[in-house]
Amino acid sequence: SEQARYAVVGNPIEHSLSPRIHTAFAEQTGESLVYERLLAPLEGFRDSVERFFAEGGAGLNVTVPFKQQAWETAGRHEPRAARAGAVNTLWRETDGTLVGDNTDGAGLVRDLRVNNGVTLAGARILVLGAGGAVRGILEPLLKEAPAEVVIANRTLARAEGLRDLFGDTGAVAASTFEALLGPFDVIINGTSASLQGELPPLPGGLVNPATVCYDMMYSQAETAFNAWARQQGSGLRLDGLGMLVEQAAESFLKWRQVRPDTGPVMAMLRPD
Ligand code: NDP
Structure with a gap:
């Protein structure tokens, strides 16, 4: 079967550590997925998100400056994201509803x-x-x-x-x-x-x-x-x-129903 596709969307996005973090989580847990960077135009966040999911994407992380727009784009919010007015994690339910969560x-x-x-x-x-x-x-x-x-x-x-x-x-x-x-x-x-x-x-x-x-x-x-x-x-x-690694693990848990061990990934990003 085809690998599940995930991405982090932002602008700028080239310096994001999320692809390294999630790829390491996938290797550690044996989950089959790819995780990429998605640069959305400043005026085109919603289009980018809709295209990503229409093309079969499984989930998105959202970073600066789109977390508030991500909240507006979601059709349903997890309780901890409802009041925050900001969303950093998106996925699509089987009925097509776009769900927004905030794992920060x-x-x-x-x-x-x-x-x-x-x-x-x-x-x-x-x-x-x-x-x-x-x-x-x-x-x-x-x-x-x-x-x-x-x-x-x-x-x-x-x-x-x-x-x-x-x-x-x-x-x-x-x-x-x-x-x-x-x-x-x-x-x-x-x-x-x-x-x-x-x-x-x-x-x-x-x-x-x-x-x-x-x-x-x-x-x-x-x-x-x-x-x-x-x-x-x-x-x-x-x-x-x-916090960055832990919010990623929390998103990974929501998407894949398995919690990665964050310690080794923290050590990889900051060897000391
Ligand atoms: P926002 O632009 O939404 O908010 C900026 C805040 O900083 C406002 O409260 C603003 O005050 C204040 N501020 C900006 N410049 C100054 C200054 N010179 N002196 C005093 N206050 C100032 O940014 P975010 O909330 O999205 O991001 C804030 C920080 O959190 C960033 O550094 C970001 O990288 C970090 N972050 C880290 C995460 C992690 O996983 N580690 C996750 C999310 C964010 P005012 O209201 O007066 O303008």
Whole structure:
């Protein structure tokens, strides 16, 4: 029989690690599939998705800048994606319905809790940013029953919007960066400031030695946020590579009903 076809769709897409990750998962689990990169034109996301599935594609991952459009394109949403307004995983049901899921939050929670032993229950958590990435992680984070999640954003109104959207699922507050009062147990950077090597204007006192700092961005070199966290004395600083691999494993599970072992793939991507 023909191999099942998967792809990651984005723009740009050439630097995506997802093909390497999913190909390694397939080899490890013995699943017969191919996984490619799909460059969609900025004005042609829906066409690209419809063509991919019409030509027999089995599933898509969605990355920047299409996660919100993917949510709009899906005819049905998994519960954890419904409120997020952002979708990173698509597949087609046998009746033809396009289903959207968001595995980013599950990936983050698993990387923190399982891979790094971080306690989220009862924790005071600070989330920096209020964009698409943060929308995807709030519900899974709140499911872990933290004491509080404070969302801080440059544009306060966007943080307040997310507080109002997710506030019924746990204790959620909105803040400017300047008004933050630490310390926090966990600080998650979901701003795109790191991409430009920049840092939000954070006050002192947010970090103590037990504070876990997590940058959703990843790079070979230390990120600007993690350098700040080190200078503030954080004892555990993580970047988003673990989240990337874990969200991929969660998507693979939804598509193939088998959960790959992420450890060897993490070691392949970051040998140290
Ligand atoms: P968005 O464009 O949707 O949101 C950007 C956010 O960053 C906004 O809250 C914005 O604030 C804030 N921001 C941007 N520049 C600055 C700055 N100079 N100072 C302070 N705040 C700033 O981006 P996404 O949410 O899609 O992506 C955010 C990050 O998450 C990216 O680095 C991305 O790579 C990463 N990511 C990682 C994943 C993983 O698997 N590891 C998965 C998904 C995302 P404002 O509202 O005021 O404009």
